[in-house]
Structure formats: C-alpha cells, structure tokens
Amino acid sequence: MKYVYFFGNGKADGGKDDRDLLGGKGADLQEMSRLGVNVPPGFTITTEACRLFMEEGSLPEVVRQELHENLDRLEETRGKKFGDATDPLLVSVRSGAVFSMPGMMDTVLNLGCNRAAVEALATLTGDRRFALDSYRRLIQMFTNVVKKVRLDAFEDILDEAVEKAGVPSDAELPAEYLEEVVDQFLARYEEAVGSPFPEDPREQIEGAVHAVFDSWNTPRARKYRQLHDIPDHLGTACNVQSMVFGNLNEMSGAGVVFTRDPATGEKRLFGEWLQQAQGEDVVAGVRTPLPMSAPTDGSTNQLSLETFIPTAYQGIEEIGRRLEKHYSDMLDMEFTVEDGELFILQSRRGKRTGTAAVQIAVDLEEEGLLDQNTAVQRVEPAALDQLLHPRVESDAGQDVMATGLPASPGAACGIVSFSADEVEELTEDGKKVILVRPMTVADDVGGMAAAVGLLTARGGMTSHAAVVARGMGTPCVTGAGALQIDEEAGTVSAGGFTVKVGENITIDGTSGKVYPTSIPLVEPQITGAATMLMGWADDARRMLVRTNADTGEDARRAREFGAQGIGLCRTEHMFFAAERLPHVRAMILAEDEETRGAALAELEPMQRADFRELFEAMDGLPVTIRLLDPPLHEFLPHHVEEYADLAEQLGESAEVLHARGQMLSGENPMMGHRGVRVGITAPSVYMMQVEAILRAAAEAKANGAVVVPEIMIPLVATATELRWIKRNVYEPSVARVAETGELVDHMFGVMIETPRACLDAAAIAEDAEFFSFGTNDLTQFAYAFSRDDSAQFFPSYLSTNIMECDPFEHVDQFGVGELAKMAIERGRSTRPDLKVGVCGEHGGDPQSVVFWDSIGLDYVSCSPFRVPGARLAAAQAAISGKASHGGTR
Amino acid sequence: MKYVYFFGNGKADGGKDDRDLLGGKGADLQEMSRLGVNVPPGFTITTEACRLFMEEGSLPEVVRQELHENLDRLEETRGKKFGDATDPLLVSVRSGAVFSMPGMMDTVLNLGCNRAAVEALATLTGDRRFALDSYRRLIQMFTNVVKKVRLDAFEDILDEAVEKAGVPSDAELPAEYLEEVVDQFLARYEEAVGSPFPEDPREQIEGAVHAVFDSWNTPRARKYRQLHDIPDHLGTACNVQSMVFGNLNEMSGAGVVFTRDPATGEKRLFGEWLQQAQGEDVVAGVRTPLPMSAPTDGSTNQLSLETFIPTAYQGIEEIGRRLEKHYSDMLDMEFTVEDGELFILQSRRGKRTGTAAVQIAVDLEEEGLLDQNTAVQRVEPAALDQLLHPRVESDAGQDVMATGLPASPGAACGIVSFSADEVEELTEDGKKVILVRPMTVADDVGGMAAAVGLLTARGGMTSHAAVVARGMGTPCVTGAGALQIDEEAGTVSAGGFTVKVGENITIDGTSGKVYPTSIPLVEPQITGAATMLMGWADDARRMLVRTNADTGEDARRAREFGAQGIGLCRTEHMFFAAERLPHVRAMILAEDEETRGAALAELEPMQRADFRELFEAMDGLPVTIRLLDPPLHEFLPHHVEEYADLAEQLGESAEVLHARGQMLSGENPMMGHRGVRVGITAPSVYMMQVEAILRAAAEAKANGAVVVPEIMIPLVATATELRWIKRNVYEPSVARVAETGELVDHMFGVMIETPRACLDAAAIAEDAEFFSFGTNDLTQFAYAFSRDDSAQFFPSYLSTNIMECDPFEHVDQFGVGELAKMAIERGRSTRPDLKVGVCGEHGGDPQSVVFWDSIGLDYVSCSPFRVPGARLAAAQAAISGKASHGGTR
DSSP: OOOOOEETEEESSGGGGGGGEEEEEEEEHHHHHHHTTTOEEEEEHHHHHHHHHHHSSOOOOHHHHHHHOOOOOHHHHHHTTTOSSSSSEEEEEEESSSSTTTTSSSEEETTTTOOOHHHHHHHHHHHHHHHHHHHHHHHHIIIIIOOOOGGGGGGGHHHHHHHHHHEEEHHOOOOOOOOHHHHHHHHHHHHHHSSSSOOHHHHHHHHHHHHHHHHSSSSHHHHHHHHHTTOGGGEEEEEEEEEETTTTTTTTTEEEEEESTTOOOOOOOOOEEEETHHHHHHHTOOOEESSOOOOOTSSSTSSHHHHHEEEHHHHHHHHHHHHHHTTSOOEEEEEETTTTTEEEEEEEEEEOOOOHHHHHHHHHHHHTSHHHHHHHHSSSSSHHHHHHEEEEEEOOOOOOEEEEEEEEEEEEEEESSSOOHHHHHHHTTOOOOOEEEOOOOOGHHHHHHSSSEEEESSOOOOSSSHHHEEEEHHOOOEOOOOOOOTTEEEEEEEEEEEETTSSSEEEEETTTTEEOOOEEOOOOOOOOOHHHHHHHHHHOOEEEEEOOOOSSSHHHHHHHHHHEEEEEGGGGGGGGTTTTTHHHHHHOOOOOHHHHHHHHHHHHHHHHHHHHHHHHHHTSSEEEEEEEOOOOGGOOOOOGGGGHHHHHHHHHHHHHHHHHHHSOSSSSGSSSSSSSHHHHHEEEEEHHHHHHHHHHHHHHHHHTOOOOEEEEOOOSSSSHHHHIIIIIIIIIHHHHHHHHHHOOOOEEEEEEEEEHHHHTTHHHHHHHEEEEEEEHHHHHEEEEEEEOHHHTTTTHHHHTSSOOTTTTTTTOOOOHHHHHHHHHHHHHHHHTOOOEOOOSSGSSHHHHHHHHHHHHOSSSEEEEEHHHHHHHHHHHHHHHHHHSSSOOO | OOOOEEETEEESOOOOHHHHHHHHHHHHHHHHHHHHHOOOOEEEEEEHHHHHHHHHOOOOOOHHHHHHHHHHHHHHHOOOOHHHHHSSEEEEEEEEEEEETTSSSEEEEEEEEEEHHHHHHHHHHHHHHHOOOOOOOHHHHHHIIIIIOOOGGGHHHHHHHHHTTTTTSSGGOHHHHHHHHHHHHHHHHHHHSSOOOOOOHHHHHHHHHHHHHHGSHHHHHHHHHHHTTTTTTGEEEEEEEEEOOOTTTTTTTEEEEESSOTTTOSOOEEEEEEEEEOHHHHHHTSSEEESSSTTTTSOOTTTSSSHHHHHHHHHHHHHHHHHHHHHSSOOEOOOOOOOOEEEEEEEEEEEOOOOHHHHHHHHHHHHSSOHHHHHTTTTTTHHHHHHOEOOOOOOOTTTOOOOOOOOSSSEEEEEEEEEHHHHHHHHHOOOOOOEESSSSGGGGGHHHHHHHEEEESSSEEEEEEEEHHHHHHOOOOOOOOTTEEETTEEEEEEEEEETTTTTEEEEETTTEEEEEEEOOOOOOOOOHHHHHHHHHHHHHOEEEEEEOOOOOOHHHHHHTTTOOOOEEEEEGGGGGTTTTHHHHHHHHOOOHHHHHHHHHHHHHHHHHHHHHHHHTTTSSSEEEEOOOOSGGGGSSSSSGGGGHHHHHTTSSSSHHHHHHHHOOSSGGGGSSTTTTHHHOHHHHHHHHHHHHHHHHHHHHHHOOOEEEEEEEEEEOOSHHHHHHHHHIIHOOOOOOOHHHOOOOOOEEEEESHHHHHHHHHHHHHHOOSSEEEEEHHHHHHHHHTTTTGGGGGGHHHHHHTTSSSOOOTOOOOTTTHHHHHHHHHHHHHOOOOOOEOOSSSGSHHHHHHHHHHHTTTTTTEEEEGGHHHHHHHHHHHHHHHHHHSOOOO
C-alpha cells in the first residue's frame, strides 16, 4: 500500500481516475502533471492515509516516512532546499476531498519559511516587505491551524504596528515595522504554545499535514457533510505543493486565461495578466490587468504577455491546445510565470456565457472533439435563456456615452441606480433597473440578481461583476473607464452626456457600448450555432415540448422557439379583458340559469374567436385548453360601489350583488370553489366552453387548419367528479355541437393537481384520455404550502437548510415526484396509451425536465421563452438515459 | 330446474339461505313459513325465472305452467277460490330483489277482485264501501302498472264523484257513488287499453307477474342499481301471496308488535293494534291504537288484544319466542287477525333505541342466545351516543304540563318551534329547538334531525315521529293528547300552562313528561348493561381509545367514559383565555427575541399549570400535547383600534402592530404560516412549550402522578423539518430542563397531516417515536378541499352522488386511507415499534375506526362523548377482523 503520490516534471504517480484515493484537487494536479503540463511539483497524501490517521489519532509512521521521502524528492525536482539561505523551497499544504467541501477544511501556505528563508526571499525578490509578510502570515496561520490558537491572537500586535507606522492598513506596513511584528509574533507564539516556533521546515510541514487531516472532523465540516450527504468515513487527501512566485522579478507574473472567448465562444486565447504579481492580485481586480495577446491591428503593446514573455505565451497556447484535446472542452487556467518559467496552477472547465457555450459545443463537434450527443450535453439548458436576451435594434445614429468591456451578452435598458439595495426595492415595485457601480463586491449580489443589467467603471472581463453577471445571464459592461460616477450628485457622466439616478440608460453587453438614453431593443431569435445544436437536441430527445400560451401571439412566438403544441391554455386569462369582464361577472353572479345563459351567450363567440386563433397558430399541433379554473371571486370587484353597472345590467341592487360576491370569497380560496367544482355547481359555464372549443376547432378546420383539440378538466380529486363532468357536461355539449355542425376529432382529459387524483388515477383514466400534471398546485397540496403565503416562512427554510431549494422551482422528486409516478403507473394500468404531460412551472425547469423524462412523460409544456431550454433538457435526459440504461424506453 | 317455490301451512320449498334465488322478501317469507309461523300462504317466482323472462321478453311457458300449478295449490291451502261468489281468494304480487331496492319496482294488490268477488266481500265484511274500493284500487293499479297507462288517468272521475257526493275526499265516498266510479273506471279502462278489464283472476295475476319482472328494467330501477353497484343481470324474484283482511269483522284487526320494549329493552311484548282495521291504518297513525297487553294493575281493558282476542295474543307471544330464538335477536312483527286467525305478515330485526340495543344484547347473552363477542357486535356504536343523552336532574316540584308516550329516551330543553324549516334556521343560528307538532310527516325530517327534541300531540310509539326520533337518537315524546297547539296564536297549552313559540320547554323522552319551562338536566353516565357490554368490548378490542382534551375537566370526563389517555391536547385553545391573549399577541408581534422572551416568560407558568392538571387527571396514562398549530393571525385583533393596549405594552404604535399583524394573515392560511413553520420561524415559542410540558410533568410526578408525556409537532411535510426542530428546539429545551430539575421519560413524535409527510414517513420515523394522523387536514390537502369553504360546492357533490358521504365525516379509505397505510408501512420500516394513532375527527367515527383497526393503528383519539362509541367500534373491528382473518394481528 502506497500512501503518497508524487507529481511533477511531466510525470505523476496517479491521475484523474484516482479521485477516491487522491481527492478531486489531487487527482487533477496528478493528471496535469502526467500530461506534461508544468504544474508546481508536489505530492498527494491519500485518503487512505487520512483514514489510518483517524484510526490512530496521529500520523502513522509508514505515512510519515513516505512523506519525508517525497519531500526529499521534491527538493530534488525543484533543485531547491527547504530553509536554504539563497533559494529556499516553500510549500503549501491543502486538503482535497473526494467531494468538494469549499472552505470547510484547513490550508497552510508559505511552509518552509524561517529566518534564513526570509533573508533569501528578500534578496531574491528584492522585496523585503514581501518576504517578512510571508513569514508573518505563516506564523499566524500555523498558530491558528496547527496549534489551534484563535485567529485573532495576533491582531493587537498588527493594530499597534499600523498605528505606530501611521499607515492606513497592515498591507502598507513598511519592512522595518514588519521586522518588529515578526519578532512579537514569535514571542507571542512561544507564550501561547509553550515552545518556540519551529524553524525546521519539515517539522512545520508535518504539523500542517496533521492539521489538515484533523480538520476533516471539525464540527463545521461534519455539519457540511451531513447536509450534503457525504459519508464521514471517506476522509480527505492532503496536497503538499511547492510554491511559485509571480512577484519574483520583472520576468514574472500571474494571470488567468480561457482557451476560447468565454463571452462569444470564439477560438482564441482570452485572458489577462499582471506583471510581477501573484494570482490573487489578478482576481481581486485592484490593479488593471494587461492583455494576453498582442493587438491584432499591428500596434505594439509592450505589456501584452505575448510580446513581453513570448515563451510563456506560447507555452500557454500549447498547453491550452493539449488540455482542450484531453478534456474535449474549453478550459480556464491560472498560471504563474516565475522568472520566465511557466507554471499552471489550476485548469478547469471554463465558465462561459450561454452564447459561448453553444458556439463552443458546436465548434468542438466540428473539430471532431465531441460527437453530437455529447455536444448537446455540454450546454446548460439555462444557458439558452441568455441567447434569448434582447439586443439593440439598430446602433446607427445612437449616442454612445462610453464603451467598456462586453462582459456578459445581451442588451438591457433601465433606470440608473447606484445601490444594490435600492435596485432590489425598485425591482419589487416593478421597475427595470441598471446597477451602476465603480466595481461590485460580494455584498451586491442581491441587487445584481435583481437588476436587468450591470455597468461598472472598473474591473476586467474576469472581475467579480463580469463573472457573476455571466453566471446569471444578466447583460453586463465592465471597465467602462470613461464613466464619472458622482454618488453625491447622483449622476453618471461620460462623453459629454450625464444621466441622473432614476433616468434611463441602455447597455449592450455584447458590444460593450453604453447609451445615455432608452433605446429600442429587439427580441432575440435562435440562429447559427444554436440552430444547429437545437437540431441535434431534437434528434436526440424522446419527450415532446409544448408551450403554455393563452393568446395567438404567445402561440406563434413559442412555435418559433420550437414548441410542438400548446400544453396549457388558461381560458380564464381571456376573461379579464375589459369588454368581457362585465359578462363574466354577470355569469358568476346570475341568480338563475336564464340570466347566466344570457351572459354565457355573450361570452361564447369571444371564447370561440380566441380558440380559433390558437388552433390556427398551432395548425397541425395539439392544443390543450383547460376549462375555467380559478376561484370565481377573483373576477369580482372588491367594493360595493364597483357593482353599480353590474347591478343595472342584472336588475338587482349593488348591495345584493356585492353580498353574493362576498359569499364566493373563501377562507382558503386555493382549496375552495374553483376548478371542476365550478363545472359541477354551474355546469352551463363548462358547457359553453366545451362548445366554444369544438365549434372554434371546426371553424379553423374549415379555414384549412389541421386541428387537434384537447379539452382539460382542472382540479379533479376523484374519478366520480370527472365521470360526472363527462356524462353531464361534456357529452351533452358534444351532442349539441354534432347536431348543428361538424364535430372534430379531439381528446378529453384531466389536469392532475391534487394528491388524491394521483391515488385515484386508475379510475380517472377510465374517462380521461390524457393526464397533465399541474405541479404548482400538486406541490402546494402535497406540502400544504400556499405559494402566496410561503414568503412568511420560506426564507427560514432556506437559511436553516431545511430545504435546499424551492420546491416550486425544482420539482420535489421525492414527494411530488412519487405522486406523479404513481399516477402514471396507475393511469396506464387502465389505459396503456394514456398521454401524459406536465404544464406547471416545472415543465420548463431543466432539472425537473430530466426527472419527467425518467418517469415516462410524453411531453412537457412551459412558457414560450423556456421552450428552447426544455428541448435541450429533454434531449440531455434522453441521452443520459440511453447512456445509463443502455437503450431507449 | 324449479321456478316457483311455495310457502304456507308451516312448510316452505325454500328458506333464508335462498336469497339469491328467492330475493330477500321471498326468502324471509319462506323461512317464517318453514318455522311454522302462520304467514298468508303464497309462492315465490325465482330470480332465475326473471332472467329467463328478460331473455325471452315474455313469461316462459314452463314458468307459466308452474305459476298456475301453484295458484291451484294456493286455493287448496287457503280453502278459497279465485273469483268465488261467497269467499273469494285475493292475492298481492310484489317484487323482491336480492338487494333491497325500496320503492323502485312494482306491486299490485287485490288481484282476484272482480264483480263476483266484490259482492262476496261486501257480504263477508258487511262493508260494501270497502269491497268496492278494493275493486276500484285494483282497476287503477292494474291499468297503471300492468297496462302502463298514467296513474292520473282516473283522477277526474274520482274528483267528480267527490264533488257530486259533497264529501271532503274519496276516502269518504259512500258506496253508491263508488258503484258509479267503478263503472266509469271499467269504461275508461276499455277505452284506454282497447279491451275490457280482465275479470279472470288468473289473467290478472299473470299480467301482474309480467309487470313486476318488467319493472326490473325501468330507467329509475336501472339508475338506482347503477348508484348502488347492483349488477343488472341479477333480476328480481316475484312474490304472489294471499291477502288477509284485518277489517273483516270484530274478531279481526291488525297491529305492529316488538318482542321486547324498543325504548328500554325490557323483555315484554310491546306494540299496538287496531280492531277491525288493516295494517296501513296502524302505521298511518290516524286512529289512536289500542294496547297489546292487559294492564298489569288488574283493571280490565276490553280493548287490549290480550283480553279481546287472547288466542291471537298468545300466538304472537309464542311466535315471538320462537323467532327470537331462531334469529337470536329482538324482532318486530306486522300481524293481521282475520276472523280470529293470526297471520304474521312480516318479521324483521326490530329498530330500537341505544339503551334498548345495549340492554337486549346483554340480556340475549344472559339467555344464552348470543356469546359475548356477538353481543358486542349487535350494538351500533352510534347507539351508545343515546346513552350519553342528558336526563332530568330531579322531577320533584317541577310543573308538568302534559304526559305523552316515552317514544325516544333522553331529556331535552329548547325553544318551541312549530315549523321544521324554522327549526333548521334557528339551529344554524346556534339555538336549541324542540319541534312541536300535532304529528310529523316525512317532509319534516330535516327539522327533526336539527331539533334537540320532538314533541307530538298525536301518534303512538310506532308513529313516524317515534320511529325517526329513535333512529336519530333524539329525545321524543309522542301522543301527548292534552296538548292544544294553536298555530295561529303561536302557543302550545296544556294543564293550565301556555308556552309561546320561541319560549323554553323541556321534554323527557324516557318518562314521557313535558315541562313548561327550562329545567336542569344532568350529564349521563354509563351504568348497568352498558357497563357490562363495554367490559366485553374492552376484552375484545386491540386498539386503545384515547381522547382529545384540552382541559382537566374534559380529561376527567373522558376518563370516566373509558379514555386511555389523551391523544390530542391543542395547546392553542389555552391561548385564547382573556388573561393570556395579551401575552400571546405580544409574543406574536414581538419585533425582537427579547420582547418575545418577556411574553413567553409570562405564558410559561400558565401553560405549565394547564399541563400539570392534564397529567394529574390522566395519572398513569399517556398525554399527547401538540405544540402551537394554527396560523398566528388567528390570535390577533382585526381592527387597528383594538391594538391600543398592545401598543402601550410593546411600546410601538397601534398602526405598526396592526400592519405587522396584517402581514401574518395569509391568502390561504390553512396552507400558510402555521404548525411546525411557526416552530421554525420563532423557535422560542416551541422551546417555551417543550419546557412547560417537561416541567409540568416533573411537578405532577413530584405530586405522585405517573406521567407519560408525548410531545407532538404539527403539520410536518418533510423529515428535514422535524430533524431541525429536534436538534434546534427540542434537544436544547430538554437539556435546559435537565440542568435545572428532573427530566421525566417522554416521547417525541409528529402529527401526520400532509400528503408529503406520508410519503416521507420512513425518514420522519428516524426522529419521530410516534405518528398521529390529523385526518381533517390530511383530507383537506389530499382533496384540496377547504373544510371552511366546501359548503359552497359540497351540496352539489351530494345531490349529484359524486360523493356518497362527506369525507370529513367518514374517512376516505381509498385516498386518505391509502396515504395513511403508506405512512404506517414506511414509518415502521424504519422504526418497527413506531406507535401510531389518529386524533382527527375520524378517530371517533365508528366506520372509520374499523378502517383504522384494519391498517394497524395502535390507538384512536376522539372527543370525550365519542369515547364509548369508539371503544365499541374498536371491539367490533377486532372481532370481525378475527372472524374474517382467522386470528389476531
């Protein structure tokens, strides 16, 4: 049994398949090293060693021995010695578990630093401050992590030094003050720990390894594992890696680079670097980074990495090609150049915009690195949403106040706000807001999520604002350095234009342009690479994707996005139009069937015209129309004065009508007089709707359309309800239509929204030809969570981790999913060809779509803009289903 | 194959085991005849004959032949001839299906009547009017039933005759007018049917048999079968039975008799008869009936059956003994005496009060006719409710305005109403009402059910009012002949007292007394026979019966009724007391934990005292306490003005508090911020309650009580909710109690009220030591039926037969029941000794209790008054479970 795996110099004892033994980070470092990528050499102590450590309570002798052998090998490989007075070797010791547990376990940097090494580093880097600060940090971290003395044990010493030196923070402490601080730290260490700080680098490293293994069992790590279902017995691996210094000299630096453009997917190195700097400096965005490549216009830019350290640039290009081929994907890499030598510190799948994701997947297929199905699986369905962002209609003649970096694509127009909090408030009031900031910080995330666009004056393409915006698919322009943001005056100015807080501004995250006014945007279309990818997706998927649409316009747009029919038309949305509402109200409040009949006679032609438009828009595709569903009181006015016109129309007093309306408003309207219950208490309403649907379909057919109507009954809880509606509402209506005109072929089905309907599905399927799950309601009733009221307690559920996500966003596969599965099995036991779909919000949620595929739905239905994402998710579900189950359903 | 089964003269071709072939009525007649009971002889044509009839569309020749052979045999047995000019034989022809279909199929009486028979009957009975009326009725019935001519075809003839004769109705038409009516009927028949009325009795009978078989397939019969799941192919049997005439002469009569007193169970003949009358006359209650037995005080009463026709009386006594032994039950019998000869027309299980049911079951066991388990099964659990009716505290010194018949036991006090409709309205307004009427009719049933008591001036112990009242367990006094009911003046007077409509009156259905005021009633206790029966029930049952009780008083009463612990204490009921509400409101509206803590500190001692009282009342038995459940806004005032005191207390403005309160009221409060969600958002509330429970238990224990506390968390939907509460509320509270005093043994469990909790039960049972089903809520969420709102649509559900009963009354075994079954199986898969109960309304519903037993619940819990019924139902479930499954669980 081997406990330590070495990597470096183009070789490695392990690789990417050894994650269980070496952890995620270890396996990746080994793999890169094995591929010949120059990673700072080091070694991984296995999870098996950690398990032994946990059993024995200390580092087993056999592991200790291997540790020291590998430290020897590391000195040899790097040609440096620990504690050397001219070129000392420093290492980091980091945990690396099989499943990522970010921030949960311990890390110690700068191990190997001691008095001698400080002097050597000071000479080597010419930066005594840096050398002393490295030592200071080691003492502090070692005391805290290895010796378990509180992190703030040294704070007073630093504070005092800062005050004495008269500098704003400890980052600015001059070297002479740091000398003193180090001495005081060492004294404080000895006082707290009871022995002097270990000057022996090997003693330091051994302590750090011990601490990392120990940190597997801290309460917070245990808690994290409990919440994420990670077994306690796994243990962590531990990586000991030599440190490199991008701040060593002029021929040093650090940067971040993507192998392709993460915004557009274009195939070119894309990144930034800082000369004579560490990696943190790039990410922090404090100094403005330099470009990777020489400008393509032929002008020379001395500070591009390509011109300044061309060997490093070429190295990155070459490694990028190699890694892309190896991983068949676009990657981002963190690199450091130490005195001209290129080290890759990390490489991973590069984050990208939706546009880039699609372009890269299609390009990789064309380059032969992926097959079509794999390309389809490479794009997050949510990423497609970004392709559906608006863009500027025409740039011609528009004033441009500034141009920044095109950090996240799509155009957005909204009012200016300088405060993330204010953005949240304004958005709640229904405003569209663009957050404008010098640069963003982590605290701004709430406002960033609420904003329709982000604009920053500073920061690059990898700044906080840019990364977050791309992740959320929000249009973003960063580094628009011309912008003058005057927070006090509440103005943002550039190029001779001034926009005040609360006034409109437009940004284009695709071009980087900022416009000082509101300008017209156009809705997006799916073209180019996306069209190709969606074609592959459509070839792969089993489930159909329909749309929820109540108007011809929605239906036509959804059809452009690839919808294969309407899965849900909510007829009640048609009832709220101003010219209809009086008749709807008369229908509801009618005292007798005659009065109600008169109101229904007014509504029937309007509904018929609506339905005909839908049938024509969906020529050749099915259209599912749900009969009236919401509680009736939702259509009624609240105040008695508003009943005046209605009173005249119905010949009754406003007071009487108001009182009758009040009777209809329930204590718990969601579980009240709605859905099929309206069809049972007022059958004429449903009869009117059934007839309007069938006559509209006949009219559309006469106009040449191929019509496939599906009539859907909502909120059914028992088979007897549906049977009653079928016998007493549906069949008589069908008979009446057949008597007076053509009766088109159609289906009769049910929306499955109550837990009891799932249980009763076998009997329900005797009368229903299709099921469509209404998972919003099914979730409400399964949990007894009112969606309208859950804001009162749901934040506590998320903050306590009682729930990991909102069950209205991603379907609760365990509870609601089991009910759905049961309904399908039982329904198909009665009617093997039962058609089953979902038309709630979960029909458009990619994660849920995968689940729907797994339980055998025939289709999902979602809002028009979610259709492309659903098509892709359905394809991915079918592909991974094929891969894991070895065949199609 | 034999198609006709004869019965008569102490013999019969069939018996009670031949129901499939002979129908219910036929089998019973055969059985009685076989037992030697003198039933009017006749025969049954089998269901098989009916099926043949349906196939062929007419009476098969083989059946026709057997029919005539049996008519011959009937003439021989009775010694009478059809159409005989001196002593003619008349028969009835009635349907008799396997499953009772009351009123659905056809009957023809007086068959055999013709001109000759009329003359003979007139001579024999000395009542020419009766003879002519019998003939008139036959013509009318035959025309309608056999010839399918509308029932009102003859009405104009009757109306004209009534007018001409100047009498109030056709019942008073003198013979001479009836002669003319008969002639006109015969003419009208010939005109409508196209041939003369058949004077041949056999032709009449054949036509009637044909009509009865035909009536199996009328639309209303088909519809009835569809609703009651009776297969169409069964067919009906047809009974041809000779008619007997209680109105023949002075030595004739008819009556109804119970073999034991149906009100008290006392072992004595109990009934009424009318001399020279038909059975209908007794049931209709028009003439006041005569007693069966001679008075026991030695006075002679010429008109008791015992003194007037002693042979008939003795015959009834003897047959009663024989039938009781045969059926091991108390029976009621309809009898007719024709010229001194006793005929039993029908005998069946006698309806009885709860008191009588208990007494009879216990007596029959003592007489060796039943074993204990069968005795237990003989009493409807609902009947026990009647034993729990109040009685008059003391009769001494009370004014009595009248004494009637003690028709249904128990005393009741309420305001007088003369109208059944008004009773329903007043009851809805929360009034207790006594319905006072000369006599009741079928239309009054709604008001009779709503009334707390019934009082009639006319009618006997078997009148409509008496029978219905006993069935419903409503106290009832009938035949209080002294009462003067003046509907116009709105007064009821007797014995010098007058009570106005709307004023209080008291009746005692046990003594028959009527008191002109409201007088004190006392709560009942279970004693005597009931105690014995309940003892047998307790021996037999497997499930425990607990009670839902929130106060010591409720707990003590329930314990007297046999409750074996508290299954549900709703802590919130304790919060509504005037001195607590301000603190409850402060707790709810507190802006910070400090303010909330102060309010909780006020509430804790109060809750602790409540709980201690419960623990002491339930010494030795478990007490399940549910933590706060309802939506918090239920505790808050509605109007801003009502917040004034609270505002002062909390140092905030009334407007702010009102607004904060408004935030808490939800759109769908039943699915909103309540139950465990309150425990998660405001953990300190639940902590206070857990500590109060545990400290109260320790105090009660210190006082010498044996305490078994069970802490229950409501409205859980996910295992993670319960786990969070356990770790963050329950365990810290337990630790705090243990630090400061004795920690008593107790259990931690969960109320299962959401569909999702049923699905998640395996994981929930990891933390829950017991489950208690809250089936009100579980029903609401399974159906998505708000109990508060279902009145808007539920009447339609019942009137359309979409539902046969209210799922809040009897548990929906299919849907809700399956969820419960699933929860138990899954819960016990994790924790085999999981204790499971039910504490919703269904815990006290006998029909539901049987279901709970079948799925393995450990206990049911119900309101105190339902405890005895639940004990009995649980015993019956266990006994029938043993019988059908052959063993205990």
